[in-house]
Amino acid sequence: MYHRFDAIIVGAGGAGLMAAAQFASEGDVAVVSKLYPTRSHTGAAQGGISAALGNLEEDHWIWHMFDTVKGGDYLVDQDAAEVLSREAIDAVYELEHMGLPFNRTPEGKIDQRRFGGHTRNYGEAAVRRACYAADRTGHMILQTLYQQGIKNQVRYFNEVMMVDLLMTDDGVCNGIIGLDIQTGEIHIFHAKAVLIATGGFGRVFKVTSNALALTGDACSILFRRGLPLEDMEFFQFHPTGINKLGILLSEACRGEGGIIRNGKGERFMERYAPTLLDLAPRDMVSRSIHQEIRAGRGIDGQDYVHLDLTHLPPEVIDQKLPDISDFVRTYMGLDPKTELIPIQATAHYAMGGIPTDVEGRVTIDQDNTVVPGLYAAGEVACVSVHGANRLGTNSLVDLVVFGRRAGKHMLDFMRQNEHQALAPEPDYRARAEIDGLMSTDSDENGSIIREELQENMMNDAGVFRTAEGLQRLQSKLSELRDRYSRVGVRDKGKTFNMDLMETLELGYLLDVSDAVVAGALAREESRGGHFREDFPERDDVNWLRHTLAYKTSGGIEMGSKPVVITRFEPKERTY
Amino acid sequence: MEVQFRIERFNPDQDTRPWFGEYTLEVEPTDRVLDALNEIKWKQDGTLTFRRSCAHGVCGSDAMRINGRNRLACKELIRDYGDKITIEPMLGYRVIKDLVVDMEDFFDSYRTLQPYLVNDENPGAGRERLQSPEDREVFDDTTKCIMCGACTTACPITWTNKDFLGPAAIVNAHRFIYDSRDKGANERLEVLNSKSGVWRCRTIFNCTEACPRGIEVTRAIEQVKRTLLTGE
Numbered sequence: 001m002y003h004r005f006d007a008i009i010v011g012a013g014g015a016g017l018m019a020a021a022q023f024a025s026e027g028d029v030a031v032v033s034k035l036y037p038t039r040s041h042t043g044a045a046q047g048g049i050s051a052a053l054g055n056l057e058e059d060h061w062i063w064h065m066f067d068t069v070k071g072g073d074y075l076v077d078q079d080a081a082e083v084l085s086r087e088a089i090d091a092v093y094e095l096e097h098m099g100l101p102f103n104r105t106p107e108g109k110i111d112q113r114r115f116g117g118h119t120r121n122y123g124e125a126a127v128r129r130a131c132y133a134a135d136r137t138g139h140m141i142l143q144t145l146y147q148q149g150i151k152n153q154v155r156y157f158n159e160v161m162m163v164d165l166l167m168t169d170d171g172v173c174n175g176i177i178g179l180d181i182q183t184g185e186i187h188i189f190h191a192k193a194v195l196i197a198t199g200g201f202g203r204v205f206k207v208t209s210n211a212l213a214l215t216g217d218a219c220s221i222l223f224r225r226g227l228p229l230e231d232m233e234f235f236q237f238h239p240t241g242i243n244k245l246g247i248l249l250s251e252a253c254r255g256e257g258g259i260i261r262n263g264k265g266e267r268f269m270e271r272y273a274p275t276l277l278d279l280a281p282r283d284m285v286s287r288s289i290h291q292e293i294r295a296g297r298g299i300d301g302q303d304y305v306h307l308d309l310t311h312l313p314p315e316v317i318d319q320k321l322p323d324i325s326d327f328v329r330t331y332m333g334l335d336p337k338t339e340l341i342p343i344q345a346t347a348h349y350a351m352g353g354i355p356t357d358v359e360g361r362v363t364i365d366q367d368n369t370v371v372p373g374l375y376a377a378g379e380v381a382c383v384s385v386h387g388a389n390r391l392g393t394n395s396l397v398d399l400v401v402f403g404r405r406a407g408k409h410m411l412d413f414m415r416q417n418e419h420q421a422l423a424p425e426p427d428y429r430a431r432a433e434i435d436g437l438m439s440t441d442s443d444e445n446g447s448i449i450r451e452e453l454q455e456n457m458m459n460d461a462g463v464f465r466t467a468e469g470l471q472r473l474q475s476k477l478s479e480l481r482d483r484y485s486r487v488g489v490r491d492k493g494k495t496f497n498m499d500l501m502e503t504l505e506l507g508y509l510l511d512v513s514d515a516v517v518a519g520a521l522a523r524e525e526s527r528g529g530h531f532r533e534d535f536p537e538r539d540d541v542n543w544l545r546h547t548l549a550y551k552t553s554g555g556i557e558m559g560s561k562p563v564v565i566t567r568f569e570p571k572e573r574t575y
Numbered sequence: 576m577e578v579q580f581r582i583e584r585f586n587p588d589q590d591t592r593p594w595f596g597e598y599t600l601e602v603e604p605t606d607r608v609l610d611a612l613n614e615i616k617w618k619q620d621g622t623l624t625f626r627r628s629c630a631h632g633v634c635g636s637d638a639m640r641i642n643g644r645n646r647l648a649c650k651e652l653i654r655d656y657g658d659k660i661t662i663e664p665m666l667g668y669r670v671i672k673d674l675v676v677d678m679e680d681f682f683d684s685y686r687t688l689q690p691y692l693v694n695d696e697n698p699g700a701g702r703e704r705l706q707s708p709e710d711r712e713v714f715d716d717t718t719k720c721i722m723c724g725a726c727t728t729a730c731p732i733t734w735t736n737k738d739f740l741g742p743a744a745i746v747n748a749h750r751f752i753y754d755s756r757d758k759g760a761n762e763r764l765e766v767l768n769s770k771s772g773v774w775r776c777r778t779i780f781n782c783t784e785a786c787p788r789g790i791e792v793t794r795a796i797e798q799v800k801r802t803l804l805t806g807e
Contacts, residue, residue: 036678038722039626039634089701096703099692099756101711101718108705133718139633140718147691182671211628247631326789327631330650331605447617490621493588496672499621 001187005030005155006414008176008191010162010218012037014138014399015378015406016197017145019360020154021098022407027414030155032178032189034198034213034501037146037156041199041211042399045138046250046323048130049095049396050118051088055109056128061085063120064129066568068394071117071281072351072387073528073538074570075231075546075563080383082566083358084394084401091400092131100144102133103320113320114255117281117391123575126279130393135250135323141396160187161501162198164430165221165374166422173362173374174420177430181501184494186427186434192417193373193410196222196354196362197403200379201512203505205347206451206458209241209248215505216512218380222354223511227364227371228548228559230382231352232512233519234529236390237463239285241346242331243304248346249324251392254278256316259308260289261340262297273575280575283389283529286345290463299342306340345463349390351529352519353382355548355561360406366548366561373413373420377406384546387563388528437503440488446506449480449487453506457513461520466533470521477517481510515549518556522547540570578602578653580611582623583663585670593670595661596620604654608662609637612648612674625674632787635723638665639674645725645785665728681724684740688748688766693759710755717750717795719788726782726792732775739775740766742782742792749795752802764803773799 005028009016012033023029031037052059064085069076096102096110103111112128120127133140149156157178164177166188173194178187198218202210223229239260240249254260260278262268272288273280280288293303309317314337317325321336328336354376355363360383362374378399385398456476460469484506491499525539526532548559578600585593598615609627616623625648626636632650640663641651653660668676698704720743727733727741748767752760767773773796782792801807 035628035634035636036682036722039628039636041629041634043721044629044631044633093701093703097698099694099751099754101714101754102703104706104708104711106708108707110703134715136633136719139721143718150686151689151691211634212630213628245631323633330632331607331652333605445617447621491624493586493622493672495586495588496624496675498616498624 001185002190003030003187004190004419006191007193007195007410008032008189009195009197010176011040011197011199011378011380012156013040013042013197013199013378014141014145014396015403016195017149018400018403019195019197019377019407019410021145021148021152022404022411024152027411030157030189031149032157032160032162032176034159034161036158037149038142040142041214043139043142044211044248045141045396046135046248047252047255048113048115048132048137048393049092049141049400050115050129050393051092051131051397052085052129053089053092053110053112053131055105056112057120059120059127059129061089063122063127064088064118066122067118068385068391069387069568070123070573071391072389073573074544075384075387075527077384077564078566078568079564080358080385084385084397087401088397091397091404095141095144095400098144098148100133100140102131113252114279115392116251116254116279117276118393126276130255132252134319135252135321138396141400157187161504162217162221163433163504164427165194165225166426167225168420172372172420174422175426177427179430179434182496184497186430188422188427190419190422192414192419193375195360195406195410196376196380197378198380200350201509202347202350204454204457204509204513204516205462206454207241207244207246207344208347209238209246210347215508217505217508219353220508220511223515223551226550227362228355228550229352229515230355230548231384231519231546232515232549233523233547234351234388235347235516236282236349236351236529237286237345238282238348239289239345240307240343242327243342243344245331246346247327247331248348249307249327249341249343251282253307253309253321253324256320257312260285261306261308262292263299263301263305264297268292268297276575281389281391284575286463287531289345304342304344307343308340309336310338310340349395350379351382351384351386351388351390353380356381356383358383358405359409360402361409366559373417375406375410377402388530434500437487437489437500438492440486442486442488444483444486444488446484446487446503449483450506450509453480453509453513461517464531464533465520467521470517473517474521477510477513484510511551514556518549518558519547522558544570576602576604576658578611578658578660580615581661584673586622586672602653604652606653607649608641608651608653608660609648611653624672633721635721638723638725639663640665645729647723647725647787650787665724667728667734678724681727681743684744685722685747687740688744688763689759690747690751692751692754692757694756704756706755714750714753716790717746719790720746720750721788723787725785725787729781729785731779731781732777736775738771740771742796745773745796745799746790746792749799752799767799768803773803
């Protein structure tokens with residue numbers, strides 16, 4: 001089926017829906033989403049969205065910017081971090097005006113709380129900057145933006161999965177191909193501009209907070225078309241995942257006063273981050289947990305530690321952390337008011353992704369050459385405001401600030417440009433891939449390949465990395481890719497073919513894993529979320545730069561681009 | 576532990592009526608029902624089909640009937656069910672395939688009640704609308720809804736009366752009617768006072784029992800009824 005729109009937004013999480021909201025009264029826009037919009041993973045974000053409103057104490061956007069740059073271990077592009085922290089303020093007010101039910105101060109203003117790495121006066125002490133709605137801030141952002149979409153009568157294509165990107169021979173993006181999961185039908189979406197807002201790819205790892213749907217589809221599709229992926233080696237492991245399950249317990253637990261303890265009951269963050277303690281950035285806390293475990297100080301010598309909320313007033317747990325308490329009760333059978341919670345680091349957030357400029361335009365090289373008509377925003381993009389490590393709450397800030405900017409720029413772009421003609425049979429590549437998978441019969445089971453992938457990525461591309469482990473992982477990935485080439489879809493039907501969807505996703509996971517490992521092997525230093533045991537120091541002389549990975553017929557080629565430094569010169573990062 | 580699963584199957588491409596598939600699986604008591612469904616799909620029968628995403632009860636994809644009650648498969652642990660588990664799709668909507676139902680009517684009902692803040696006054700740039708913590712608390716419970724459909728498809732009235740908007744739509748209207756910033760209550764209440772509205776509710780409480788978010792759904796519906804009667 002052929003559709004023609006001015007703009008197509010792929011993904012219906014915070015970034016996609018915020019972009020869609022910019023088209024309120026103008027332009028023919030459609031949102032294409034693999035899930036019903038309200039199922040998007042923005043809804044799982046818990047703790048808050050930071051903005052220097054200063055509702056409870058003095059705060060300034062430039063402090064927020066500094067924290068973001070330092071939190072990202074100085075790999076942050078500072079022009080983008082300035083946009084993020086300045087525009088966060090207005091974006092939060094815009095969300096409130098749309099109806100988002102923030103928690104309130106006694107004066108009726110938006111309430112704010114402390115969060116990891118957010119400080120006053122360039123690192124002096126934790127500051128109340130995170131605006132929140134209990135511990136379901138992301139849920140309320142997703143609901144509020146979806147509600148705006150209903151008000152604005154946005155056209156949704158639900159349960160339609162992007163399977164290819166369309167470009168002209170001149171390198172202009174002119175649409176996408178979608179697979180309608182409910183019917184099995186292929187849709188051609190012809191557009192002047194396309195926004196990719198499909199989220200992350202945490203499912204490359206075994207233990208993750210990410211939804212099953214987060215398989216890096218769009219990253220892989222662009223990668224296959226020769227576009228680069230930036231800083232893919234930087235993946236954040238969140239310190240407080242429920243042991244074994246990886247379900248997230250928000251940093252708000254620690255923002256409200258929670259403490260992480262080792263097997264001896266010690267508050268071990270005193271040794272690693274004497275000023276911010278448990279509210280140090282996530283990469284540092286996750287590494288500290290692993291170091292305690294390696295030193296034999298896990299709980300009973302095992303590979304987990306405890307999150308302690310038992311000293312918090314019960315009403316704080318009930319009123320400010322209700323969902324988290326529910327998770328702990330449901331999945332662990334524990335009462336967080338009286339019992340310690342077993343936790344381990346869980347794969348949480350991709351700092352890297354599709355390179356863009358601050359308008360959300362996708363770029364392809366070190367000169368930031370733009371792909372006309374192609375945009376990306378949110379976790380899938382790398383603008384780069386998170387650098388080597390994202391601060392808590394800045395993912396939600398990123399979504400609304402850059403989703404909005406991308407939407408506005410697309411609106412301008414579509415006013416000034418015409419549709420570019422599609423090639424004959426623009427869907428041939430997608431059809432060939434799907435037909436290939438559907439017509440193969442073999443004993444090779446994609447699910448087993450996926451399990452092996454996730455297990456190996458967790459072991460060798462997780463919190464700690466070495467050249468030896470990464471090389472082992474590379475050969476494992478090529479074995480898995482070889483096996484994937486023989487996988488057949490077991491469900492041969494057209495209607496809601498979940499088996500086909502998962503098999504396509506496995507192909508995407510393999511591509512994204514290749515990029516992560518290539519970046520991790522190339523970057524011979526330790527910075528933020530990327531820690532090389534064989535290169536344990538940050539190396540600003542050689543590595544104060546972004547990596548760009550390109551998929552070529554001869555394998556992955558690595559390029560790089562400079563980091564934008566405006567206000568803050570790189571310094572040692574201590575907390 | 577070994578568990579016997581009976582799962583309702585229906586593939587419109589080949590079946591004329593639903594049937595039950597039987598699967599035996601070795602699981603941990605602390606596994607989620609969703610883990611078992613995945614395991615069956617991945618290791619035993621690749622054609623088994625259901626919706627899922629977040630796997631921890633916040634996205635609302637995997638509402639289904641588990642031993643006869645509407646539940647999210649990712650929020651239920653095997654140990655609470657014992658060694659025989661029957662899984663069926665939610666009632667009242669067309670089955671697309673296996674455990675996947677057509678949610679279009681559900682979202683249509685939701686859209687009927689202006690589920691967005693109605694307020695055209697310009698609050699001014701650079702500041703929020705004020706709202707006291709007490710005013711914010713009034714509608715807190717109904718902001719939790721994840722639109723999984725468990726309440727609406729547990730309601731016997733919705734099974735027989737297609738006009739009834741159903742509990743989930745009312746919950747989402749409630750969330751705005753009692754928001755001190757909203758100006759659209761009268762229009763929503765007019766719809767809720769019509770024959771498709773709250774008076775169809777017979778306070779059976781199935782919705783409250785089914786809600787995986789612990790929303791007091793029946794209470795919210797009763798509050799709307801009271802407002803319609805008293806204007807408060």
